[in-house]
Amino acid sequence: MNLTLNNGVTMPAIGLGVFQTPPEATTEAVAAALKTGYRHIDTAAAYGNEREVGEGIRRSGVDRSEIFIETKVWISDYGYEETLHAFEKSAAKLGVEQLDLFILHQPLSTAFEKTIAAYTALEKLLADGSVRAIGVSNFMPKHLLKLREQTTVVPAVNQVELHPYFTQPEVQQANAQMGILTQAWSPIGGITSYRGDNARTTFNDPAILAIAGEHGKSAAQVMLRWQLQLGHSVIPKSVRPERIAENFDVFDFELTQAQMEALAALDTGVRGGPDPDAITLEAFGRPIPEA
């Protein structure tokens, strides 16, 4: 299933996420995903595994042109020249000439001028054909508005935390109004289980499991289907081939309107990840190695 971005480029709705996938497991996870049928991988300079993503793609035997590669610039590389160089680093590590989607990993609220300079570099990369689409991540509506006032190209995607426990309706709405595709990170609520010691997670949630039972599907499959029916892109992460396959097997059932609403009603309003305004160079900056 493909989604069409605001510049006409098509992107497979489901991608494999590789945040926290150790480099040594990344090549195999990517190869397993491509074998399953995935044609979209989401990585980031900050994940430290772009090289292994590239290796997994080459080893898969699937032609580069069939695979949608998305990666992210880390905040330490924000600035016009710095971000142009960040493209060179990511492309070289991935072993590709062109990226399909290049996005800013975070807004830098305390140094927004650097965020603007970085985005201006993405616009240049788009104009010269180095990237096929550009976007942002973790941008709240106020960040999107500020960005739109000072730059030209509407981001193609805004990748944000989004699962049944944290649905960010105001972000979904702002994205839709501006023609930006919502891409869900932690789309199955992984962050509700791997961060903190929550007894209740999206995977053991009784309401989600009840809906899963009605379709003979898993909780993860129900959450992914919910996102797809909302029109979102999803990038579930797993290092296990059986789960990688499970997370792709979501096209043979349909949630009812009542089930869609029941899932949205699980929103707690509490994010699992950091508040985007808490991301500063002082606290989160760290050098991204050269290729």
Ligand SMILES: NC(=O)c1ccc[n+]([C@@H]2O[C@H](COP(=O)([O-])OP(=O)(O)OC[C@H]3O[C@@H](n4cnc5c(N)ncnc54)[C@H](OP(=O)(O)O)[C@@H]3O)[C@@H](O)[C@H]2O)c1
């Ligand atoms: N832009 C950002 O700031 C940002 C932040 C976080 C994540 N992301 C992106 O979003 C991707 C996904 O987010 P995420 O990794 O936070 O969370 P997620 O995909 O919602 O969940 C991943 C977690 O769930 C487990 N899992 C995967 N499939 C499962 C299944 N079918 N049943 C039960 N458990 C399952 C995984 O463990 P196993 O690997 O052991 O299967 C892992 O612990 C990341 O990999 C990254 O690409 C972006």
